[in-house]
Amino acid sequence: MSVTKQDVEYVAVLARLELKEEEKEGMIADMNSILQYIEKLKELDTEDVDIVVNPYYIENKFRSDEVTESMPLSEVLNNAPETLEEYILVPKVIEG
Amino acid sequence: MEFETVIGLEVHAELSTNTKIYCGCTTEYGGKPNTHVCPVCLGLPGSLPMLNKKVVDYGIKAGLALNCRITKLSRMDRKNYFYPDCPKNYQITQDEFPLSRDGYIDIEISEGVIKRIGIERIHIEEDAGKLLHTNSGTLVDFNRAGVPLIEIVSKPDLSSPEEATLYLQKLKSILSSIEVSDCKMEEGSLRCDGNISIKPKGETKLGIRSEIKNMNSFKALEKALGYEFIRQEEVLNSGGKLSTETRRWDESTLKTYIMRSKEQANDYRYFPEGDQVTINISDEWIEAIRSTIPELTHEKLARFIKEFDISSYDAMVLTLSAPLADFFEATAKISMDAKSSANWLMGDISKLMNEALITAASLKFTPEDLSALIKLINSGTISNNIGKKILNEMFLTGKSPGKIVEEEGLTQNNDEGEILSAVIEAIKASSTSVEDYKNGKTRVVGFLVGLVMKATKGKSNPQMVNKLILQELNKL
């Protein structure tokens, strides 16, 4: 499987990354190099194998429905690049 | 060309838990912006989600109430997309193994005609924050980010906007009666998006569908889907082509418009949520939840008709609220007079409750009291009119009817001898009445009844008074 410029541009949009033209070339080469190595996995027959998400089976961890203290507003806003009163401010977003 | 509609609905309901789905922040409404957040729901680096057990309980409950199969081994997945109201730029939801699948709701599409609408799946997920668009930019408030939702996806079994509305109403009724959500469309705790496509009558292949959003009331749902059918029909009839779109219903212009898409590509790249673990739902857990599900409204309605032999209209009114239904049932069982029980509750008592702005849960008197009242009237101890007076007193003070009758000496007089004397007195006192009666003016009977009642302070058995008056008049 080979990655094309179109693939790289599509993936960059999904990842919200803006790549300059020169960067795209490098990215195509790097991705292909890694994907080439990853082809190795095709050597293994995994037809009847279950997937493993957590490294070992863990089940039924829950939290009870009890209210805990929230963060003070000042802490929420302190790290925000731009705020307006109690809100975090971002440039106007077109209704999606 | 004649077309038929195919509709599927995606409903989101806010679950009425105390805390959010992945953290202990409160789900209470109000509160200053960004004051109900923590590192988890704000998506701070290093934070980890903690699944609220009650959310899973409610999800299972909804699945059972909607006749679904509960998934034994379930898990959470990530849905990846970028948007300012999404703190992590992914939503933790369920993709491959939702809590339940393959359920149904039965709707009555016309008198006695039931249609079964399939439910594809039900899963739990988190809500996003809120955006406020102003001239200075977009303001983001994360208070609602992380509020737990269930998403209920129907099969495309609905064939008209009317059916869609019936389905949504029934769904709302069920979810409220199991108390997992307060289901208020106006407040946003019940949201509905519709997928609608049309196909030539008789054709099995489905047409191109559009997703309709922003329908904020039952009325809007019906209007929007109705409009969309016509729009799609016009396009196809004029030889045009439809495309898969997301459209927004505009309540002011009563039209749907294409929405500008949130992101170019809707490739959500679902994959398992590695910070959460497998949800293993045992049979014991399911049964424990099942035992908390009350009789659902439509089940109660059907039972009332059968068990108490009341009309379907009466049954519908009485089951509109759970406390009212419970009050009726208790009264009917104790008094053994379901009809009277229904009449009192639907008539005088409902009027009093509406004026006082209370529900049957806050009535001061009990079903035993109402039964006693019904028994007093049925046995002739008091008249119906006296009964109404007593009811008012019961409503205001909570005193039992027996006590009120005693205190105010309201026992109906059934003594024929006494009533006869009063009748004779009344006839004597009213000289013209005999003449009038003999001349065919039967209205005087009512006049004489009034005189007797006044003389006996309303306590005389009205039927007896009537009978004796006629008896005496006819003698003369």
Next chain:
Amino acid sequence: MELHKHKAHELKDMISKREIKVQEVITSFQARIDKVETDIGAILYNDFEKAIEKAKKLDLSLEKGENIGILSGLPIGLKDNISVEGMQNTCASKILEGYISTYDANVTEKIKSSGGIIMGKLNMDEFAMGSSNENSAFKPCRNPWDLTRVPGGSSGGPAAAVASCEVPLSLGTETGGSVRQPAALCGVVGLKPTYGRVSRYGVVAFGSTLDQVGTLGKDVEDCALITSAIAGLDKRDFTTVDIPVQDYKKSLTKDLSGKRIGIPKEFFGEGLNEDIRKKVEEAIKVLKANGAIIKECSLPLADYSLAAYYIISSAEASSNLARFDGIRYGYRATDYKDGIDLYYKSRSQGFGNEVKRRIMLGTYALSAGYYDAYYKKALKVRKLIKDDFQRVFKDFDALISPTSPSTAFKFGEKKDDVLAMYLSDIYTVPVNIAGIPAISVPCGFVDNLPVGLQIIGNYFKEDILFNIAYSYEQSENWHNTMPSMVPCLSIKVGE
């Protein structure tokens, strides 16, 4: 007093005997930092004022005869992706420059409540992606044994800081060998605990099903000490488990009679430097002499670990790093056209190249049409690798291998060959995939550069790892050698 030359357990001993005060220890280490940090570059943030204030409080408690906890006032360095309230948490990235944590990680809370003093935040590869610390957006970190060479990564700062005696103990993180490999390259001890042994709450996520906080110290006893302090269940991290933490001190013995140690042949194949192989073979002889039963074994699936690792870790990272968007915190670009462009500009300007590469790879592996072939396939291979280890652990208590195929390489040597850099992790990564624990302990020098011996154990068998590592260590003397740092003076113990 040159307190910085001592091991943590020695200092702890002296403090409890009231031979020295905590303040003296802090001051001594700070002086060491002031002297060597310009050359080493392991520290991104250091607050002496706060540290000495805490030291004063602990000294007062000690005077009252109070117990101040097992970490006894010792200064600890934390990799700059572990949250400490009020301190930066940059992950060595521009995108988090200026970000101040508003809460403590679970391990931070545990260190504080055990009497540890957080000396500062340590350098790393950006977002823990790298094997040389060359991907730090702020400054390079240098190997104390040879300042022209890398310390390894991504926990280059934690390893170099301990090796150069800037701190006696440090915490790093691992996703694919990022504590063990730098530990090996810097000649210190580094442990990756079993997945779920230590809480990830407050640790900036890279690969959710792979990440673990790792511990580093000058010797095995030190490593065991800090591990005891931070291990345990945390109800805020659902992937931690309710298994009691063993008393690691009991494992610090030399006798290995009856211990069955396997030598997986796949870890000794092509690509392994001959001199390193010899060092590891010598180490194996020592273990045998101490009573262990040594036998060859095979882990055929190990060869596939790196490929599976790159898919799983990149995919998870592409999602975990999505939150860095300039909206709620971190770097926000100023030259954006509109609300959507804000994301593109902030992320593209804030992230370094390696991070972008991994995000791109991960996004691709999860995208429609490729999910089954890449991500799902990798998760199935994961099951096979786990099963492979379980099969071997039926017959063995632990496995031995070199930690790294090479010693510390020169700056820039592997930077342009992405795959060559990734292959540095070939022996360490299978461990992360399976979630089992492993430790790296120094086993000698090749061309004056440290070599690490890796010991791998089954789930929650950190006690066996400490036992074998301690037994080996105490039979040699590598833990008592210290680096000389050109152009700084050599400070070999005993001089």
